[in-house]
Amino acid sequence: MKLNWGTGIVLAFIGFISFIMFFIIKMNTNNKYDHDLVTEDYYAQELEYQNAIDKEENAKSLPENISWQKTSEGLLIVFPKHIEYKNITGKVFLYRPSNKQFDFEIPISLSNHNLLIPDKRLLGGRWNIKVDWEFNDKSYLYKKEIVY
Incomplete structure (x- = not known):
């Protein structure tokens, strides 16, 4: 052929x-x-986007914003010193971009201006941290990409 x-x-x-x-x-x-999508409830989060922008603007207007540092015990989140820590409520969400099974959320419960996230919960690598907190009926949002 x-x-x-x-x-x-x-x-x-x-x-x-x-x-x-x-x-x-x-x-x-x-x-x-x-x-998969980056997050499970992507579309619901998109609808809340303007609310998140307003919360971030509130946080930027503070004289001192949230800070963080890596310690031997874990990740230490430090809230502003000029705010009464007993009136702070909210939650901390840690998101692992490489694997959603390591994502977790913890409520804010303070005995001083510091919140410690234990080292055993955090693997080395990149994390996105989101602290959604409220003080005296005003909402704040702190977002940061960290390498732990």
Whole structure:
């Protein structure tokens, strides 16, 4: 059987399309190549975006904002000293971009201006920290990307 140019081009296209379809099917069916959204409730968070902007502006208007430091015991979150710590409420959310199974949230419960997140809960690497807190009916938000 003799192949001409037209048959060769058609066979090349069929081979190329088969090659591409193999990888598309493999990527969609294999759990190793999971393609989740960044967060589970992405659309709900998008609707709350303006509220978060307002909270961040409130935090920026403070004379002193939240700070953090790495200690031997863990991650120490320091709240502003000029604010009465007993009236602070809220939650701290730590988000691990590389693996959502390590994400966790803890409520803010202070006995002084410091909140310690134990070292055993944090793996080395990049974390996004979000502190959503309230003081005297005014909401604040602190966001930071940290490398622990």
